[in-house]
Amino acid sequence: xxxxxxxxxxxxxxxxxxxxxxxxxxxxxxxxxxxxxxxxxxxxxxxxxxxxxxxxxxxxxxxxxxxxxxxxxxxxxxxxxxxxxxxxxxxxxxxxxxxxxxxxxxxxxxxxxxxxxxxxxxxxxxxxxxxxxxxxxxxxxxxxxxxxxxxxxxxxxxxxxxxxxxxxxxxxxxxxxxxxxxxxxxxxxxxxxxxxxxxxxxxxxxxxxxxxxxxxxxxxxxxxxxxxxxxxxxxxxxxxxxxxxxxxxxxxxxxxxxxxxxxxxxxxxxxxxxxxxxxxxxxxxxxxxxxxxxxxxxxxxxxxxxxxxxxxxxxxxxxxxxxxxxxxxxxxxxxxxxxxxxxxxxxxxxxxxxxx
Numbered sequence: 001x002x003x004x005x006x007x008x009x010x011x012x013x014x015x016x017x018x019x020x021x022x023x024x025x026x027x028x029x030x031x032x033x034x035x036x037x038x039x040x041x042x043x044x045x046x047x048x049x050x051x052x053x054x055x056x057x058x059x060x061x062x063x064x065x066x067x068x069x070x071x072x073x074x075x076x077x078x079x080x081x082x083x084x085x086x087x088x089x090x091x092x093x094x095x096x097x098x099x100x101x102x103x104x105x106x107x108x109x110x111x112x113x114x115x116x117x118x119x120x121x122x123x124x125x126x127x128x129x130x131x132x133x134x135x136x137x138x139x140x141x142x143x144x145x146x147x148x149x150x151x152x153x154x155x156x157x158x159x160x161x162x163x164x165x166x167x168x169x170x171x172x173x174x175x176x177x178x179x180x181x182x183x184x185x186x187x188x189x190x191x192x193x194x195x196x197x198x199x200x201x202x203x204x205x206x207x208x209x210x211x212x213x214x215x216x217x218x219x220x221x222x223x224x225x226x227x228x229x230x231x232x233x234x235x236x237x238x239x240x241x242x243x244x245x246x247x248x249x250x251x252x253x254x255x256x257x258x259x260x261x262x263x264x265x266x267x268x269x270x271x272x273x274x275x276x277x278x279x280x281x282x283x284x285x286x287x288x289x290x291x292x293x294x295x296x297x298x299x300x301x302x303x304x305x306x307x308x309x310x311x312x313x314x315x316x317x318x319x320x321x322x323x324x325x326x327x328x329x330x331x332x333x334x335x336x337x338x339x340x341x342x343x344x345x346x347x348x349x350x351x352x353x354x355x356x
């Protein structure tokens with residue numbers, strides 16, 4: 001054995017990698033041995049390789065793919081740390097999406113009946129405003145007994161696109177839904193309506209890739225709200241005084257936040273903060289269910305509101321406004337007082353007991 005070298009077995013014990021893994025990493029040019037005996041083929045490693053080997057082992061425990069590990073190992077410490085942070089941010093975002101799906105599947109498969117039989121309904125209000133800067137309003141906002149929706153159009157045909165998307169969904173106001181406990185059927189009904197909305201947008205824009213719309217909508221089933229979301233319009237829930245954002249922006253800056261490349265504070269001034277990664281028809285939208293409770297207040301809004309009015313101020317307005325009408329008009333006024341740089345649309349709906 002060469003002087004100051006470790007056999008593959010001794011090296012494996014020192015770095016917590018198996019000899020089998022070390023042989024694989026040799027073949028993949030990820031961790032080459034320092035010396036290979038030309039006659040026996042035995043692999044030998046130097047003590048100086050332990051740090052890299054341990055890094056590889058730790059990254060494998062994170063679940064990082066080998067190709068990404070090779071890239072990280074080629075970087076200096078600071079850049080490697082940045083890449084690991086970005087990778088883990090993406091993992092957490094993907095895990096959160098799978099967690100929501102898992103929770104839905106557990107509820108669906110166990111089919112646990114709701115314990116309370118309180119009859120609920122929505123009280124709602126919608127309004128859209130051109131803002132202080134834009135020459136035209138490309139937003140569409142709608143609120144009805146069963147459907148709440150906001151769409152934010154873009155491109156020369158942005159206004160027809162957003163209007164077509166929401167108008168296509170209005171079939172849900174009269175659509176007969178399956179029994180409420182059949183959660184999957186409710187989502188299927190919503191998914192079918194979204195397909196119709198996608199086709200309507202394509203017709204309205206003549207298939208142009210430069211025109212389109214976001215879509216964030218809630219379908220009321222009597223005890224639950226089924227959510228469809230794609231783009232950077234948002235849905236919020238105010239429950240017991242706490243404000244929760246229940247959608248995830250499909251934008252370039254949000255992906256950079258998820259990956260740890262930007263902080264939320266840096267994102268507010270980023271030159272690409274309005275660049276969409278997804279819009280209706282370009283990718284599959286998010287679909288999921290939310291259980292409703294008496295006293296809940298929901299807000300749907302275009303980025304003309306959340307882009308200029310902080311969440312803390314949105315919470316204050318939603319908490320203090322006596323009615324959906326007052327909340328909607330106050331939020332739009334707040335956006336315009338902040339300069340009104342974009343069209344601003346809001347839908348506010350309260351979950352109340354029937355007859356309350």
